Amino acid sequence: MTIIQADNFSLYYGSKLAVNRVSMDIDTGGVTAIIGPSGCGKSSFLRSINRMNDLIPNARAEGTLIVDGKNVYDKRIDLVMLRRHVGMVFQRPNPFPKSIFDNIAYGPRLQGIRNRSALNGIIESCLKSAALWDEVKDSLAKSALALSGGQQQRLCIARALATQPGVLLMDEPCSALDPIATGKIEELIVALKERYTIVIVTHNMQQAARISDRTAFFCLGELIEYDDTIKIFTTPSNPQTEAYITGRFG
């Protein structure tokens, strides 16, 4: 079943074209990786899915981008609901300067869940899902900024899970982390793909090969090739993809 459906979708920053007429369908469940050289529009495309680009001055979209049957760039769409259903994890860990507890409780509280025991339950399950529970269960009141980088990023994942999204967008979630922390996050992603549709932008081709089921290759704002990961990495049909995979450019 298709959950995200882009049709001739383009995105501009002012007059600069960042995403050029991309059409691709992403199915429910599994991990979809988006790879490509720097500045190829992969992050811009990802950030269009939950309209995070609204925060960037002069950003403007064309074409359709449908998530869960609703056009994201429809004027009448409820951004709050959209973002609740499409969670996001960012390039650099960005916990709030609050306690670990408050970080994860932020989303549920916005939705009106304020009962302490209900929150406790959510926080425990989210932290367990993010494989962070054992490390922080005794210091939930501690500032999130006291955690290490890798822990902070897992906390951000836990925080995103707390709003019970269907889709989880990850924008190079490991680029600011060391190899050990990266390994943990990758394990986590593989574990999460049973329950969530994950779209991950990555710079690291090995990472895409390790964790994703399908891979899209972007170049200069265009979608060059989109297929099963195994096929992309073994027998790509487009010569540009092959050149990139084999490290001749990018």
Next chain:
Amino acid sequence: MKTIRDFIAFQLFARTANLVMLVVVAIFGFILYRSLPFLTTGGTERIIEAFTSRQWFPDAEPPVFGMLSLFYGSCAVTVFAMLFAVPVGILSAIAMSDMVPFSVRQILKPFIELLAAIPSVAFGFFAIKIVAPLLQESFGFASGTNVLNAAVILAIMAVPTIVSVAEDAVSGIGREIREASYSLGATRAETILQVVLPASRSGILAAVILGTMRAIGETMVVWMAAGNAANMPTAWYRVDQVILGLGDAVRTMTATIAGDIGEAPADSLHRSALFTVGLLLLVFTFAMNLLTEFITKRSANRAAYDRYWLLCLKEIFSTPKTIFFHLLGSRGLTMFRRIFDTLFTLLSFLSITLLFLALAVVIIPIFKSGIEAVVFQETVEHRLFLLEKFRRGESRIVQEEFRECSEARRPVYARLRNLSWLAPDDWIAEASQLGRETKKRRLNRAFRDLCEANSKEDLQVAFDKIEKFNLDKTDAVFQLAHEYYNIAVNADLSLRGKPTVIDPSTSYAAAFKQIRTLITGVEGTGCILGPPARDGSEHLPPEVRYGPAHWTTAQKFLKQIRYAAVWKPRTDDNGNILQSEKMLVNRALLFEKTAVAADIQALLDELEHDLDKMLKPRWTFYGNYFFDSATAGHYMGGIGPELLGTALIALLSILFALPLGIITAAYLVETAKDNTATRLLRLCISTLAGVPSIVFGLFGLAIIVELITGKPCLLAGALTLALLILPVVIRTAEEAIRAVPQTYREAAIGLGAGPLWTFISVTFPASLPGILTGIILGISRAAGETAPLLFTCAVASGGFVAGSNLLFQPTPVLSYAAYDMAVGDRLAEIVPYNQFGLVATLILFVLLLNIAAITLRAGITARLRGA
């Protein structure tokens, strides 16, 4: 490798930089030293009295120095100002950082900076000239200068400062954390209130403290707007009493210093008490400054967040919210969140609109009235004035024009002469100047009798007496007596003393005299035409010698002549007087049903009908307004000496501040290590930046005036201002030197240059544009300051004395003149365009300098970015 030269240079830089510390210590030391007589002579009782008594009676016997009401005054205006300024400031900062498009923000930000630079005396001027009458007339306050007025103006003044600092704090939080919040489905209001504001709370607190410091240290606005009466509600701790006190006048600490120094002899207890007030201000601002340092430092290491009691407290406070959310249900909650978000956005936009509206309301009227000082309909009187005073204009043409006008005025003067038996005092004055030496006194007495005769018989008797003096026919007094006799012989002389029908408190004589005064002038008030004969009137003050310079003033006089203000008693049914009401009546009506009614009516009609012929108004551009000196009270002429004085004092002060400023900045960037001494130096600089300007005035008085120059003068003022602008210069210079790319230095050092040579040949030249920004900002700050000059330099009027040593003369400056014209002079009231013109010039002067600085900085930033 360190050479001897570099070692000496380092020592020189370090010692010079430490001078700044010395300055701060000297300020504290001398203010304390001068407070000592007050603090020590009266024992503890005096100190207890100072902090517990509300009575501030320094001139009583024995004097009472209770400062409680002064503290209350300072606190009341500050608290009310902050109640308005803090929410508006923070919401405006949010609107700027999170709501308006990027391009709009790029315009708003320097604009806010500009507004923060407007001199406080301009706000004080606005308060006293525009807000006070409004409060008094439209809102029924007993007096327009009160807590409310001062608080509103202080708030408008403090908002730009708060916005500027708070916006830096809020936008400094960065996009990442905002994205995190939005991606979790938070609305904008929720993101700002729950994430952005808590994360930037130290910066916002610093903004609030800065705004408070600006309000509490402000002198001119509160001095001009708060009423200056040491008031304090008995129950000052009760909110309702305090709110009721909004309409009362109060006296703040700063205003007390400014107002009392002049009345406190040099070594008196009174003056020492004022220094004590200054000391308290100094200590207070220093404490605030330390607090800010502490807050910003603490947030830098972001303390862990694991206090259990804090969590419990939060839980308790959020219970009502929990219940409310529960009651709303999930659909209700969604609605509520959306509505709340919209409301918050609206409120923020409202704030920023309000901010600009308030400032527009201040600036626009000043400029609107001020422009008339330069572009206006000029009367022949102004042309004549320029010709006689400055030898400007074509003499022949002006004289000819004036002759034509005199011709047009002749009928009016003739009618006045014919009616002048009503109030013959000018005849008496004329005769007393003419009377012959030998018989002068007797003759004059006889002439006086003639003039004061109240009936035909008396007149005849008096006239016969004069005839008996045996004067020849050409004698001036004799001719005058004849002339008067001829006029008066047919008049109803008894009319003079009778009360007028409409206003029984005025006699016909007084009513006529009013008309004559308004037409021909008397000292201290202007007139519509001036004296009938100009020759021989050179000794008269300009407001009597000349008619109005502007056609609008003439119109105003005309209105005053046409309509008389009459106090009409209102009575109840039994005829008891309840209250008197001022009303305007047609002046001709005052003379209704008397023999002179027709004459008066004709006089007024002629005056109105032919006024343009009498004054020949013509549109003109008076560009020399900025160069000409003025007559007393700025009744006529320009603001040349004030503008020159302002420019001189500003330039001189930057000249003093610059070397010390640049060397200190260079020391801080290039050589200072991060140790206690450096931190102390930085603390001293920020303390200096926070010292209230009136305290600089006290310091200048105690050190520079009393110890060095001996009297207020240009040099003393410039030195005082140099200390005040020193932190501005240091900060901008430091920024500029720091902005020079490290690679430049490395290149120079790599080529074998020592640290000193690197600085002189590479770093310093590269930072010059940035330092220039600092120079301009320093000049503009010095130009706008008033309080430090009150006791060190300023005089109300008069130009520079030619030939004397300029540095050791008191100097007129724009800022002080603006204050003086607003509060002191009745003459200035008649020519508001000159008042507003002067203030508008001051604002323009400061704003243009700031625009130059901002443009320059924008250019530098662009270049550093490689554009």
